[in-house]
Amino acid sequence: MNIAHVLARKGTKVVTIRPEQAIREALTVLAEHNIGALVVVDEGCKSLGILSERDIVREAARNERVFARTVAELMTRDVIVGAPEDDLRSVGHTMSERRIRHVPVMDKGCLVGIVSIGDVVKAERDQYKGEVDTLQIQLIEDRP
Amino acid sequence: MTRAPIRTPDRPLRVAIIGAGPAGYYAADHLLRQDGLTVSVDMFDRLPTPYGLVRFGVAPDHQKIKTVTAAFDKVAAHPRFRFYGFVELGKDLAPADLRENYHQILYATGAQTDRRMGIPGEDLRGSHPATEFVAWYNGHPDYVDYQFDLEQERVAVVGVGNVAVDVARVLCRSAAELATTDIADDALAALRGSRVREVYLLGRRGPAQAAFTNPEIKELGELADADVTARPDEVELDPLSRAELERSPDRATTKKVEILQGYALRKPRGKPRTLVIRLLVSPVELVGDATGRVVAIRLARTELYATPAGTLQACPTDRVEELPVGLVFRSVGYRGVPLPGVPFHDRWGVILNEKGRVLDPDSPQPVVGEYAAGWIKRGPTGVIGTNKPDAAETVTAMLEDAARGAVLTPAHPEPAAAEALVRQRQPNCFSYADWLRLNEQEVARGRAAGRPRVKFTRVEEMLAALGR
Numbered sequence: 001m002n003i004a005h006v007l008a009r010k011g012t013k014v015v016t017i018r019p020e021q022a023i024r025e026a027l028t029v030l031a032e033h034n035i036g037a038l039v040v041v042d043e044g045c046k047s048l049g050i051l052s053e054r055d056i057v058r059e060a061a062r063n064e065r066v067f068a069r070t071v072a073e074l075m076t077r078d079v080i081v082g083a084p085e086d087d088l089r090s091v092g093h094t095m096s097e098r099r100i101r102h103v104p105v106m107d108k109g110c111l112v113g114i115v116s117i118g119d120v121v122k123a124e125r126d127q128y129k130g131e132v133d134t135l136q137i138q139l140i141e142d143r144p
Numbered sequence: 145m146t147r148a149p150i151r152t153p154d155r156p157l158r159v160a161i162i163g164a165g166p167a168g169y170y171a172a173d174h175l176l177r178q179d180g181l182t183v184s185v186d187m188f189d190r191l192p193t194p195y196g197l198v199r200f201g202v203a204p205d206h207q208k209i210k211t212v213t214a215a216f217d218k219v220a221a222h223p224r225f226r227f228y229g230f231v232e233l234g235k236d237l238a239p240a241d242l243r244e245n246y247h248q249i250l251y252a253t254g255a256q257t258d259r260r261m262g263i264p265g266e267d268l269r270g271s272h273p274a275t276e277f278v279a280w281y282n283g284h285p286d287y288v289d290y291q292f293d294l295e296q297e298r299v300a301v302v303g304v305g306n307v308a309v310d311v312a313r314v315l316c317r318s319a320a321e322l323a324t325t326d327i328a329d330d331a332l333a334a335l336r337g338s339r340v341r342e343v344y345l346l347g348r349r350g351p352a353q354a355a356f357t358n359p360e361i362k363e364l365g366e367l368a369d370a371d372v373t374a375r376p377d378e379v380e381l382d383p384l385s386r387a388e389l390e391r392s393p394d395r396a397t398t399k400k401v402e403i404l405q406g407y408a409l410r411k412p413r414g415k416p417r418t419l420v421i422r423l424l425v426s427p428v429e430l431v432g433d434a435t436g437r438v439v440a441i442r443l444a445r446t447e448l449y450a451t452p453a454g455t456l457q458a459c460p461t462d463r464v465e466e467l468p469v470g471l472v473f474r475s476v477g478y479r480g481v482p483l484p485g486v487p488f489h490d491r492w493g494v495i496l497n498e499k500g501r502v503l504d505p506d507s508p509q510p511v512v513g514e515y516a517a518g519w520i521k522r523g524p525t526g527v528i529g530t531n532k533p534d535a536a537e538t539v540t541a542m543l544e545d546a547a548r549g550a551v552l553t554p555a556h557p558e559p560a561a562a563e564a565l566v567r568q569r570q571p572n573c574f575s576y577a578d579w580l581r582l583n584e585q586e587v588a589r590g591r592a593a594g595r596p597r598v599k600f601t602r603v604e605e606m607l608a609a610l611g612r
Contacts, residue, residue, distance in 0.1 A: 006522075008523050009498070009499060011508060012496065012508070080453055081453065082453040093388070094453050125533075129533045137529070
């Protein structure tokens with residue numbers, strides 16, 4: 001199973017924000033879509049970084065005026081990016097090892113989706129469920 | 145959008161399922177099990193017979209996997225389930241016909257075609273998609289007259305997924321082994337005269353990345369008529385794969401590498417055929433002779449590199465070799481086929497969707513009343529049972545939408561109207577009762593020959609068997 005298989009049934013919509021926007025706006029967008037991270041893009045839709053709820057929490061713990069800061073100030077610039085052909089399993093490993101919860105997916109220079117650790121877990125769970133079900137049917141049919 | 149009435153026994157939620165494979169059946173099962181909601185399901189297939197890839201994809205020597213059809217027959221026995229075989233969307237029925245008769249339409253048409261390798265010589269004579277060979281040996285009516293040159297002694301199967309393994313294994317089976325299966329009669333006759341001696345299974349990546357599963361690869365070591373072998377240097381773990389396995393140990397992968405390394409150490413036992421597993425090679429060209437027939441495949445050795453997200457991918461080097469082969473099957477991935485009037489994601493070969501809700505690629509908002517399940521929804525991955533949670537997810541979306549009235553508004557939702565329309569458009573359509581009669585006859589013909597069944601492979605044959 002690869003990333004494209006996950007995006008096929010998730011859709012390729014990515015919620016984005018611009019670097020000059022305020023954290024207050026970013027929080028509104030996160031809450032509105034009930035998600036945990038935003039991809040930060042410039043006017044040409046080039047991906048610049050990622051802003052996660054963790055980035056905001058970290059700043060909020062030390063700065064009361066976190067809401068007025070800009071996305072550019074808080075975002076993570078060094079982003080691990082996935083490709084549609086990446087194996088889901090290795091992406092899952094990378095995410096748990098590097099403690100990241102969102103991987104934007106780029107295809108030929110275009111942002112085509114985002115995969116969260118929740119997506120990875122769900123896809124793997126469905127795969128195991130399916131395998132167990134298939135094995136069970138075969139075992140039951142084996143009984144005299 | 146009008147608010148839909150409560151779906152009662154008088155006015156059931158009418159659902160059309162396009163495609164009678166596992167995803168379609170699992171979805172029908174979920175839909176028909178709902179408490180307090182009456183759903184009526186019509187399942188269509190462009191072929192007369194149901195079960196999709198369980199009948200036409202699963203290899204004939206893997207009968208046990210086909211026992212899942214017993215569960216499908218239970219679904220089909222439900223009083224609010226109807227089957228219409230030999231009815232094709234876009235030919236016998238237009239998308240508008242479905243919208244006139246159903247509240248919801250579920251596409252479960254699978255991945256019917258193969259991905260191309262994108263290399264020169266791909267269309268030379270003697271080079272085929274593995275799907276065509278699989279459909280042919282499984283008695284798919286569209287492929288029954290296909291011919292494959294089994295006079296050739298050397299065959300390459302490009303790909304190391306389970307389909308590639310199926311093709312290689314069927315090519316290596318003895319006639320005696322095949323004769324106890326439900327392989328199509330024409331294919332059995334052709335394979336009986338096969339002169340194939342060497343089969344090469346070709347994978348771009350290394351032993352740890354090969355897609356085949358352990359039971360399938362183990363089975364290759366137990367063939368009556370073929371020695372299996374691999375090259376020691378190609379089944380050795382490269383440093384990147386070794387490091388990944390150490391970081392995140394995985395028993396199945398370790399076992400797979402062990403099995404392959406075991407094959408590399410095996411001494412040939414003098415069996416008439418040899419199956420060679422080649423890894424870390426990537427086809428760069430098919431070479432033809434003056435008549436346009438394939439005579440060789442050029443392979444570049446590959447090296448693995450890690451993508452930023454951690455996947456090990458293959459990159460061809462300039463070390464190229466030529467492997468003489470007279471027949472090539474490509475099995476490098478599968479893709480869906482676009483359906484008339486339904487949005488399609490061409491690059492991934494799927495209907496783009498959100499939890500099964502078909503997405504309009506422009507907005508991208510869900511299209512009211514249209515859904516996808518199975519391989520056309522997620523792409524060709526997983527085993528038969530994977531379609532169960534997949535279909536359940538889609539049905540959940542369908543029921544949510546139905547509950548808030550976001551369904552189509554058919555002019556003729558009564559089941560009798562659809563029945564009349566279908567029979568008028570395709571008088572030769574097959575009902576489930578028709579299929580059960582065909583099934584009995586196939587099984588009876590098989591019993592006489594010591595086989596699970598002898599398949600009908602032509603529509604005319606099936607019609608005649610039903611006395612039409």
